[in-house]
Amino acid sequence: MPMPDTTFAHPDRFAPRHIGPTPADQREMLKTLGYDSLDRFIADVIPKDIRFPGPLNLPAARSEHEVLADLRALAGKNEVFRSYLGQGYSDCLTPPVILRNILENPGWYTAYTPYQAEIAQGRLEALLNYQTMVADLTGLPVANASLLDEGTAAAEAMHMTEAAVTHEGKPVYLVDEGCHPPTIAVVRTRAAARGIEIRVGDPAGFAFGAGVIGALVQYPATDGRITDFRALAEKAHAAGAILTAATDLLALTLLVPPGEWGADVAIGNSQRFGVPLGYGGPHAAFFATREDFKRHLPGRIIGVSRDAEGRPGLRMALQTREQHIRRDKATSNICTAQVLLAVTAGMYAVYHGPEGLKAIAERLHRLTAILAAGAQRLGYRVVHTAYFDTIALETDAATATKIHAAARQRRVNLRALSATRIAIALDETVGADEVRALLDILAAGRRAPDLDELAQAKSAIPAALARTSPYLTHPVFHRHRSETEMLRYLKQLEDRDLSLTSAMIPLGSCTMKLNATAEMIPVTWAEFGRLHPFAPVEQAQGYAELFRRLETWLAEITGFAGVSLQPNAGSQGEYAGLLVIRAYQKAQGQAHRDVCLIPQSAHGTNPASAVMAGLKVVVVRTDAKGNIDVTDLKAKAKEHQAQLAALMVTYPSTHGVFESAIKDICRAVHQCGGQVYMDGANLNAQVGLCRPGDIGADVCHLNLHKTFCIPHGGGGPGMGPIAVAPHLVPFLPQHPLVNLGHPQGAGTVSSAPWGSASILPISYAYIAMMGPDGLTDATKVAILSANYVARRVAGHYGLLYAGEKGLVAHECIIDPRAFKASAGIEVEDIAKRIIDYGFHPPTISFPVPGTMMVEPTESEPRAELDRFCDALIAIREEIREVEDGKVPRDNNVLKRAPHTLADLVADRWDRPYSRERAAFPSAATRQHKIWPPVGRVDGAYGDRNLICVCPPVESYAEAAD
Secondary structure (H helix, E strand, C coil): CCCCHHHCCCCCCCHHHHCCCCHHHHHHHHHHHCCCCHHHHHHHHCCHHHCCCCCCCCCCCCCHHHHHHHHHHHHHCECCCEEECCCCCCCCCCCHHHHHHHHCCHHHHCCCCCCCHHHEHHHHHHHHHHHHHHHHHHCCCEECCCECCHHHHHHHHHHHHHHHCCCCCCCEEEEECCCCHHHHHHHHHHHHHHCCEEEEECHHHCCCCCCEEEEEEEECCCCCCCCCCHHHHHHHHHCCCEEEEEECCCHHHCECCHHHHCCCEEEEECCCCCCCCHHHCCCCEEEEECHHHCCCCCCCEEEEEEECCCCEEEEEECCCCHHHHHHHHCCCCCCCCCHHHHHHHHHHHHHHHHHHHHHHHHHHHHHHHHHHHHHHHCCCEECCCCCCCEEEEECCHHHHHHHHHHHHHCCEEEEECCCCEEEEECCCCCCHHHHHHHHHHHHCCCCCCCHHHHCCCCCCCCHHHECCCCCCCCHHHCCCCCHHHHHHHHHHHHCCECCCCCCCCCECCCCCCCCCHHHHHHHHCHHHHCCCCCCCHHHEHHHHHHHHHHHHHHHHHHCCCEEECCCCCHHHHHHHHHHHHHHHHHHCCCCCCCEEEEECCCCCHHHHHHHHCCCEEEEECECCCCCECHHHHHHHHHHCCCCEEEEEEECCCCCCCCCCCHHHHHHHHHHCCCEEEEEHHHHHHCCCCCCHHHHCCCEEECCCCCCCCCCCCCCCCCCCCEEECHHHHHHCCCCCCCCCCCCCCCCCCCCCCCCCHHHHHHHHHHHHHHHHHHHHHHHHHHHHHHHHHHHHHECCEEECCCCCCCCCCCCEEEECCHHHHHHCCCHHHHHHHHHHCCCCCCEECCCCCCCEEECCCCCCCHHHHHHHHHHHHHHHHHHHHHHCCCCCCCCCCCCCCCCCHHHHHCCCCCCCCCHHHHHCCCHHHHHCCCCCCCCCEEHHHHHHCCCCCCCCHHHHHHHHC
């Protein structure tokens, strides 16, 4: 008789490690809700007509050890050649102190976007360092806290240009033919959707005629050429146009920065500052501009403000949640940035300082000049006399073919600019041995010149473009040279933040769940981390197999036919999904369809994405229960039937409810000729229980940094792949340098073919370790936990929305708005007081102003859920004291929250409550808590007095006065 399969299965399974509440806890939680089984409970939450019968057709769960072995085998199929391919990507050396203490440290990678400034001062300071680095090196005064990649940053610059420049008729945007090909492709895709004409050519011939709003140039160019663009800048400004320079931060330590020769915007990729290549990402793009455009700047800006006691405090300034305020009038759909990678790049500059960066750049440039001199001796023509780290060599076609073949034999990748032109881009990791190897390849069997013979090679930086201005003058870039100092600085900043390492982060809509260590380990393996995104695909067979499996799994989970992994953020997934719909409709002869229906309750990125995709937004009302008003939707679908392109719908709803009419809604849109785009932000309530493709959607995006465990990284990285129905598969995104098999593709949405490829092993590992049953159980427990929290605080707070049987999905909206009248207490006061109890506040004032949205996820143990509920209940009693007149409405423990150690040890205490009550409001806080380093930050002051680079130390005191 054969032994059962369990004989060979490892007993230590992953799912019980991931799911916080034990089976016994779940039974008690169900009892609180009045149910005797989890399945009966779920049957009352999810409408019967959308239930997926299951099970998911996925491989059985494997242990952490087994999955790591599997990933090691996949990694082994990747071949890490020496890639001198450039195009905005360079191999680099990540200082180990930064690798271990930031990139591989859950204290940094499990934190959330720093909306709650008081418990994010460490990340905010690190991002301010990054902004200062970018501003200094580009010579422009205002920088943001990073964007997604160089291509999308260039596209954002084009959008900003369109918004800032007055023009008539169809706008025209000029693009340097020397830009990196993926950048040109991304800009073309964005421009086509917005009706902007792109003209690609030689900047020397740019004509700033009628309709031209601006231009994009590459400095240095993709083939290495360095051009003096001063005259071009004058020409652009004379015509009222805006000039953007795509540039290289390391080159700018030696070159005159764009801000000094007249550029209005500088963009690029900060990857070479210590961030692994990762086969394309994640990396932090930078964006800097003049003061005139600071209110048009896309993404997040970190600014210096002050707290309630007048002390300096940092916060996100100006653009905070802009999409939720301005909706379809937003300047960008960017919701997150690449915080973890921006922190890494900024700390690379902090560790090396200006003299260290310059030394790295000078060494790199010298090696490039030596290589160029050796190539000339071997008979090659060096095409450009001015260059930094990239040279272009001209030869005949036969020799070029021979050279590329010889390079491959020596595990080296060179770039073919044409049949007769070869480009070689060096990087920080190159030394004498690598230059000798390159010269041997170019020698093609002849004797290569010895490096000593080439030692007198001259600099190729033109004297007129040699940098003379200082940079990185702030003390932070000079204090941390030893590893001891750097280690302590990083730890000090980490301790000023709250992450999942210390407490639950109960943010509605954001799904802050366990990011398991086993999932994270492969990310920094060299076989995943050191591959160049444009290395030949045969060298990345491990990645290719991982992509195939992950796409198949995600298609099964969503009920769709095809998946694109290219979008590198949820916002990019929204945009890509809409582009796919538009490309399909154009192929059907229906390009005129340009109306997008969006419910009032939608995420703010939805209308912003629709506008970016060239659609007109028509808002659909929601009813008193928070559901889509089906009558209004059908009326508007009918009204716009001839032009209807799509409906964007979030499911479960943004209000945290499984709307029972969802199939009817999808049918109504299809009957009017439209497609249904489903926002996958709330997919953590669907996996294994229902599927977007079965419900009636045509496309959805997946937030891998939510449902599939890629950590939020303090505000990025993220991944937003899209899954589509069969008829949309041919229209998935394509790429100019890699054939993705979509000849009718809807354009290019990120610089790298597979977006941020190096973090995809995280989601792969999560699905593989959970298996079909574990994934389904996780969804059930996520829904159970949300309902448990809602029931426990019922009677103390109102619950704003619920389904037909009084139940919510995976998140609930708690309504404290009545306390404004009864006690003068607003939702922000409650949020700041929760910090004193040792928690990150829930999402506040979204999707309904004045409310709190809570999403506990399946990962939090019942004890943590109870601790959070106890805190909310205790805060309700504190509010009652105000209502009863026991403490003043304007001076109480909520209005003065959060409380810092400095407040508590001060000689003066003028508050009508004890220091002990302020500091230790619960027994748990006596055991452990994260202390906010600043009191409540004054956001309005920071916006009125915008400082978004590291000011001199004495300026902090001035800001507090």
